[in-house]
Amino acid sequence: MMTEANPTTTATPVDQVHLRRCVELAQEALDAGDEPFGSLLVDAAGVVRLEERNRVGGGDETQHPEFEIARWAAANLTPDERRSCVVYTSGEHCPMCSAAHAWVGLGTIVFAASGAQLDGWRSEWGQGPGAVAALGIDRIAPATPTRGPFAEFTAALRELHALSLGRTQA
Structure with missing residues (x-):
């Protein structure tokens, strides 16, 4: 897995x-009014089965899109279907979401920006680290295949995260 900045x-x-x-x-x-994260669950046929976005603005910091996808997949897909799915996400899974993904048995994770990138941006903007360490997916779910981050999404995501922290310039 590649999680460098x-x-x-x-x-x-x-x-x-x-x-x-x-x-x-x-x-x-x-x-x-939520933090800028969005995710998709795509099945083996390429059909988007679920779209979800971050919903932490109401005070429940566990309302991450990747966690909701894992819950939905556990309730609605067979183990074989889950293994063949791909989760696409704007940001690399946090430890909670990585664990949920692995426990439910979902397939590959493809992420646009890494946790290391987000930590780097936060540091650059004088922000402290997040509430939970940005451990890469490979540290939490080592058997889960991953792809990312991708340079073509860096500028857009950096800007969204800057705006979420009240910054007018990224």
């Missing part, structure tokens, strides 16, 4: 379509 991986055309939608969902979350 300077991504060099290029997204496939399919990845780009789904990751763009994740960035749109992250914008929707920000517009609704």
Whole structure:
């Protein structure tokens, strides 16, 4: 897995379509007063089964889109279906979401920006670390295949996170 602050991986055309939608969902979350994160669950046939965005603005900090996807998948998909799914997400899973993903048995995670990138931006803007350490997915769910981060999404996500912290310039 690649989680360094300077991504060099290029997204496939399919990845780009789904990751763009994740960035749109992250914008929707920000517009609704939530932190800017968005995710999709895509099945083996390429069908988007679920779209979700961050919903922590109400005070429940566990309302991450990746966690909701894991819950939905556990309730609605067979173990084989879950293994063949791909979760696309604007930001690398936090430890809670990585664990939920692994416990439910979901397949590959494709993320636009890494936890290391977000930590770097926060540091650059004089913000302290987040409430939970930004451990890479590989530290929490080492058997889960991952792809990301992708340079083509860095500027848009950096701007969304800057806005979420009340910064006018990224």
